[in-house]
Amino acid sequence: MKLSIVVELLDARVVSGSVSEEVVETGFCSDLMSDVLTLETERMLLITGMANLQTIRTAEMADIHWILLVRNKKATQEMLKLANELGIVMIETAMSSFRTCGILYNAGLKPVY
């Protein structure tokens, strides 16, 4: 699924990087970074309501290139700075985790398991 479609479906805002040519295959929703760090999936969209620096660090270590913040959580300036440095795309939506996942699943984004 094109990341630009994700943005459109969720009425979301791109706050770091560009979504133009990016394609995601799977989605994983968790506020628990420890669980995110157990995955070996590639081309995965991280869907989370956890908005702190460790969200970005987790993405960095796990080779995750796209983070979608849900529940109207906002990326802090520190998060944006680090995401920019690392080339991580960040998107924000006001929708709940459940609604976000429902919409993306229906639209064909695959689950990790």
Place this chain on the structure above:
Amino acid sequence: MVRLRYEIEGGNFNRAGNASSNVKKVLKQLNIDQRLIKKVVVALYEAEVNIVAHAYGGYVSVEISPTQIDMIVSDKGPGIPDVEKAMKEGFSTASQKVREMGFGAGMGLPNIKKNVDSLEIDTIVGVGTTLKMTKLFNDAAE
């Protein structure tokens, strides 16, 4: 042989991951396989977060040779009273603050073990904990 060492501050979540991030950059420069790098830095990052989450402070020391990476993550802290219990998924002694950062679910040590080829835990209650981890570079094709 590349040798790296980083001091880790207990309790400072703003800096948690800085050492692992630097190690990742070095491994990339050395053209190590991307999947291997991920395993190494996920293990290292979990261990680094453990120092920040549980200890007063410590260090990360890394030696990279052409065939393997050896990592020592050592802290001054409370130690682990029951290592066997700590190795079980879901067992955690983390504080509320740590949980608010997205950690402390009892996945750290099991995940470290999964990602490295060998893991040794030396711990003394009331003194501290030292993790010795090795990842071999020859299983890139797995």
